[in-house]
Amino acid sequence: MSETARIILEGQEYEFPVLTGSENEKAIDISKLRGTTGYITLDPGFKNTGSTQSGITYLDGENGVLRYRGYSIEELAEKASFMEVAYLLIYGELPNKEQLDYFNDSITHHTLVHENMKRFFEAFPLGAHPMGMLSSMVASLSTFYPESQNPNRDITDIEKTMHRLIAKMPTLAAQAYKHNTGLPTMYPKNDLSYVGNFMHMMWGVPSEDYKVDPVIESALNKLFILHADHEQNCSTSTVRVVGSSQANLYSSVSAGIAALWGPLHGGANQAVIEMLEAIRAEGTPLQSWIDRAKDKTDSFRLMGFGHRVYKNFDPRARIIKKAADDVLAQLGVNDPVLDIAKQLEEVALNDEYFVQRGLYPNVDFYSGIIYRALGIPTDMFTVMFALGRLPGWIGQWKEMTENREPIGRPRQVYTGATQRAFVALNDRA
Ligand code: CMC
Numbered sequence: 001m002s003e004t005a006r007i008i009l010e011g012q013e014y015e016f017p018v019l020t021g022s023e024n025e026k027a028i029d030i031s032k033l034r035g036t037t038g039y040i041t042l043d044p045g046f047k048n049t050g051s052t053q054s055g056i057t058y059l060d061g062e063n064g065v066l067r068y069r070g071y072s073i074e075e076l077a078e079k080a081s082f083m084e085v086a087y088l089l090i091y092g093e094l095p096n097k098e099q100l101d102y103f104n105d106s107i108t109h110h111t112l113v114h115e116n117m118k119r120f121f122e123a124f125p126l127g128a129h130p131m132g133m134l135s136s137m138v139a140s141l142s143t144f145y146p147e148s149q150n151p152n153r154d155i156t157d158i159e160k161t162m163h164r165l166i167a168k169m170p171t172l173a174a175q176a177y178k179h180n181t182g183l184p185t186m187y188p189k190n191d192l193s194y195v196g197n198f199m200h201m202m203w204g205v206p207s208e209d210y211k212v213d214p215v216i217e218s219a220l221n222k223l224f225i226l227h228a229d230h231e232q233n234c235s236t237s238t239v240r241v242v243g244s245s246q247a248n249l250y251s252s253v254s255a256g257i258a259a260l261w262g263p264l265h266g267g268a269n270q271a272v273i274e275m276l277e278a279i280r281a282e283g284t285p286l287q288s289w290i291d292r293a294k295d296k297t298d299s300f301r302l303m304g305f306g307h308r309v310y311k312n313f314d315p316r317a318r319i320i321k322k323a324a325d326d327v328l329a330q331l332g333v334n335d336p337v338l339d340i341a342k343q344l345e346e347v348a349l350n351d352e353y354f355v356q357r358g359l360y361p362n363v364d365f366y367s368g369i370i371y372r373a374l375g376i377p378t379d380m381f382t383v384m385f386a387l388g389r390l391p392g393w394i395g396q397w398k399e400m401t402e403n404r405e406p407i408g409r410p411r412q413v414y415t416g417a418t419q420r421a422f423v424a425l426n427d428r429a
Contacts, residue, residue, distance in 0.1 A: 009037050023058055040411045047308070050232075052240065052405060056089060056395050057231040061309035066316065068229055069093070077319050082224040083107070083194050086166060086391035089229050090398060103163075104194075110167035111188035111197065113137075113175075114144050121179045130176040130383045131261040137172045139254035141165065148248040153401065161249050162394050169390055170194070173383045174201035180377075186210075195220045198387070203375070215330045216374050220384075222323055223367060226316045227385050229392025233308075235259040235266065239393045240400045241408035249397055256393045257386050263303065266385040268364040269371070272304035273378050276337045276368075279344070286340075286347050294353045302348060304365030311358030320366040324373075333373045341369060 003018040005028040014037055017029045027050050034040050043049045058067045066073040069088050076085055080094075087095040087103050095103060120140060124133055141164070142148050148161040171188055178185045178201075186204045188197050196212040199220070204210035230236065239256035243249070260266035279289055293302040307314055328335060345361055348354045364385075371381050 007033075007037070009039060019053070021053075023060070034411070040413070042413055045308075046237075051237060051408070052232065052400065052403075054231065054396070054399060055092070056399060057229045057392070059231050059309055061307070061311050064310060064313040064315045064318075066230075073226065073315055074319065077222050077225050080225060081193070082221050082228070082388075085225045085228050086394075089391045089395035090162065106163045107167045107194065108190045108197075110164045111171055111190065113141075113168050113171050117144075117172075117175075118185070121175055121185075124179060126182075127180060128176075129261075130173070130180070130380050131257060131267075131386070133176040133179065134169075134173055134383055134386060135254045135257040135261070137176070138165070138169065138257060139251055141168065142248045142250040145250075148250055150248065158249075158398070158401070162398070165249060165253060165394065166390060169387060170198035171201060173380075173387055174198060176383065177202055177377070177380055180379075193217065193221075195224065215327065219323060219327045219370055219374065223320070223370065223384065224388035226319060226363065227367075227388030229389070229395065233265070234262070235389065236393060236396050239397050240405075243397045243400055244405055244408040249394070252397055253390070253393050256389075260386055260389065261382055266364070266382045266389070268303050268362070269368045269381040269385060270378050272341075272364055273337065273368040273372060273381070275303045276340050276344075279340055280337060286344055289344070290347055290351055290353075294351075302344070302354075302359070304361055305348060305354065306357070306359040307362045310360065310362065313360050314362045316363040317361045317365055320363060320370065321361075324366045324369045327370050328373050331373055335369060335373060337372070338369050341365065 003020075003026075004015045005018055007014050007016065014033075016033065019027045019029050021027070030041060041049070056069065058070070059065065068076060068085065069092060071088070071094075076088075080088075083104055084094060084100060087100065091099075117137065117140065120137065121133070145161065145164060147154075147157045150157045150161070175185050184206055186201045186206070189200050189204075190197070192200055192212060195217050199212055199216060200210045232240075235256040238259040239252045242255040243252040263271040275289075279286065289300075290302070292298045292300045293305075324338065327333075328338065345365070348359070348361075353359075367385075368378070368381050371384055372378070376384060
């Protein structure tokens with residue numbers, strides 16, 4: 001007999017089906033709750049609410065497991081290229097040689113952006129946050145490619161839009177960087193890898209033949225893979241909800257970039273380095289920062305610690321911590337901020353407050369240290385996260401579209417005033 005959940009409301013019992021995922025995770029299907037009982041559920045922050053059934057990413061927060069389409073993150077980070085992982089997330093299987101060649105070729109041939117976009121960049125103030133520029137630029141792509149609006153959901157148009165976005169986002173990200181440095185923008189070079197081409201557009205200058213450093217290329221490849229998807233997180237849910245209104249992919253991803261920007265989500269990588277630098281500059285004991293993070297009257301949080309789902313360890317953080325050590329050693333960089341990070345981790349992991357609440361370093365705790373070592377400015381860190389997360393957003397948007405999921409529209413419990421008569425301006429107190 002299949003499992004069910006029983007709810008008793010006003011003395012009447014209702015039964016709801018229980019669903020079991022492929023990794024044996026359980027959910028009560030309450031999709032008919034309001035229709036049958038008149039009640040809704042209340043779950044701020046969706047801490048207990050599944051918004052979809054997805055076949056893309058599996059995450060077990062208690063045991064620190066992360067898999068894309070069944071493949072472990074450890075193995076993918078070690079053995080795959082970012083383009084293979086992008087293909088896997090979007091199409092469901094690892095590509096064979098022919099499929100990968102076609103995919104790479106298609107991406108490579110869409111890397112240029114319309115010359116008019118340069119004029120948008122010129123209009124941004126110097127020092128504009130690159131996430132603001134990226135989100136705007138990605139949204140504006142929809143105006144250059146109106147077929148992305150695609151009300152008929154034509155598969156060729158969808159395919160072209162997905163490939164264009166993957167191809168153009170590094171170009172736009174690098175242009176945002178060049179805008180703030182005042183250096184000339186670099187056109188893409190199509191004989192380089194996806195990551196190598198991004199490096200060329202970031203650090204190349206017209207007068208020199210830029211040589212891609214394999215240490216940096218490999219580190220970025222790994223970082224992008226580690227960030228590529230994370231099931232229904234804040235930005236991914238945003239992409240799916242925006243896309244559920246049948247908004248085009250560019251607008252949906254632009255909204256995802258905006259959601260990622262916040263310091264509680266992807267923006268934490270910037271906030272971590274700013275925090276570590278402040279600790280270094282002030283020279284106050286680490287314990288005083290830990291005490292502030294524990295103090296409920298103080299809004300300060302230990303950035304890079306804690307996660308909605310991981311309550312034991314974040315597998316991505318483990319890989320990144322090791323990668324940070326390797327990259328710094330290979331590049332011969334000695335970063336005092338890394339020492340502070342390690343000491344802070346040590347103090348926090350032995351503190352009752354952090355242990356009891358399952359607060360461990362997350363992916364953002366160490367990623368900023370690698371980005372710094374690679375010469376990426378702090379305000380570009382979240383852009384790097386966005387470049388990595390892009391195939392996940394696209395894969396999730398595609399899945400949502402193919403499943404013809406209904407428009408995302410939560411309910412609420414209204415707590416405002418009940419009906420009252422309008423009071424004319426002169427009669428108001
Ligand atoms: N420093 C101090 N206390 C914390 C922290 C922290 N970083 N994170 C959580 N807590 C406390 C929180 O005050 C609460 O305590 P209590 O139960 O006494 O009220 C408890 O731990 C549970 O926290 P929560 O805010 O209810 O947990 P959440 O699941 O809603 O939030 C989080 C998760 C990631 C937003 C949060 O841990 C946080 O703000 N961390 C710092 C920002 C950060 O590093 N974000 C990056 C997340 S990983 C990258 C990504 O995928 O987005």
